[in-house]
Amino acid sequence: MRYVRARLNPVAERGAQRRDEAREFFAAVDGDEVVEISAAPWAPHERGARHPLSSVTLLPPVMPGTFYAAGFNYKAHNRHHAALGYDPVKVGPRPEVGYRAQSALVGHGADIVKPTGVEGRFETEAEVVAVIGRTLRRATRDEAKAAVFGWTIGNDVSAREWQQADRTFYRAKNADTFKPMGPWIETDADPLAATTTVRRNGAVDATFATGDMIFDPYDFLVEMTKYITVHPGDVLWMGADGNTPMAVGDVIDIEISGIGTLTNRVVGEAADDHDERTMR
Numbered sequence: 001m002r003y004v005r006a007r008l009n010p011v012a013e014r015g016a017q018r019r020d021e022a023r024e025f026f027a028a029v030d031g032d033e034v035v036e037i038s039a040a041p042w043a044p045h046e047r048g049a050r051h052p053l054s055s056v057t058l059l060p061p062v063m064p065g066t067f068y069a070a071g072f073n074y075k076a077h078n079r080h081h082a083a084l085g086y087d088p089v090k091v092g093p094r095p096e097v098g099y100r101a102q103s104a105l106v107g108h109g110a111d112i113v114k115p116t117g118v119e120g121r122f123e124t125e126a127e128v129v130a131v132i133g134r135t136l137r138r139a140t141r142d143e144a145k146a147a148v149f150g151w152t153i154g155n156d157v158s159a160r161e162w163q164q165a166d167r168t169f170y171r172a173k174n175a176d177t178f179k180p181m182g183p184w185i186e187t188d189a190d191p192l193a194a195t196t197t198v199r200r201n202g203a204v205d206a207t208f209a210t211g212d213m214i215f216d217p218y219d220f221l222v223e224m225t226k227y228i229t230v231h232p233g234d235v236l237w238m239g240a241d242g243n244t245p246m247a248v249g250d251v252i253d254i255e256i257s258g259i260g261t262l263t264n265r266v267v268g269e270a271a272d273d274h275d276e277r278t279m280r
Helices: 075-083 141-147 160-165 217-224 271-279
Strands: 002-008 024-030 033-037 047-052 056-059 067-070 097-099 111-114 122-132 148-159 179-186 195-200 203-209 235-237 251-256 260-268
Touching: 002 033, 024 047, 056 179, 067 217, 097 217, 122 195, 122 217, 122 251, 141 148, 141 217, 148 160, 148 217, 148 235, 148 251, 148 260, 179 260, 217 235
Parallel strands: 067 235, 111 260
Antiparallel strands: 002 024, 002 056, 002 179, 024 033, 033 047, 067 097, 122 148, 122 235, 148 179, 195 203, 195 251, 251 260
């Protein structure tokens, strides 16, 4: 089953804008339609109004309470890193998770805005994302598996010169629009048996076995919940095999078999956007 978080697109009704155009809701995908549901999909809910899929904007399928992110979780990623002249990252004997900013999340079809001032390597990394559906603390592996409600796709955008220059990843990985996620939550996928494909302007740039991880999602959840309570709606991004360079004007498609395709376009930051953000 597929679930989305959506907003109705503006439509003209008798010369005016429809009043409910800004309303956001969870919905189940039924063919070329979405069916509103009364609560988050992992919670008890009822079905409501139906809308054509073409009439809604897909938002990030969940706005997580906590946004967890694995780093350097594929051996090939370290090889790519070393080939660029960087020191290898030592991977420890247990999974260690990091965090990202919810404010960086955007949905399928949204623009990735390259900020003014970004120079050098500007890249995307394709990640499978676990969406948590149950509260977990001190989980066994079986409990961790049962707690994953479904799967979605993440586009981990990075500004590498900022990453090297700053003590933290506050802007290199968490700037506005740097974390597209979607298009939906798929409950029936098996990402450990899937293939990830990255396309840049329609041409395949990278493909890898999604499950070829150093630590799988359940390894992370078992280790994390020794110390942290994980809640329904939290997300865990699982890291990437390598990097794809991006430039303004590019369209990036990330496809994970059994889940779907996340598509986003890269645009430059407009001068008025910069001025507006500066004044806030």
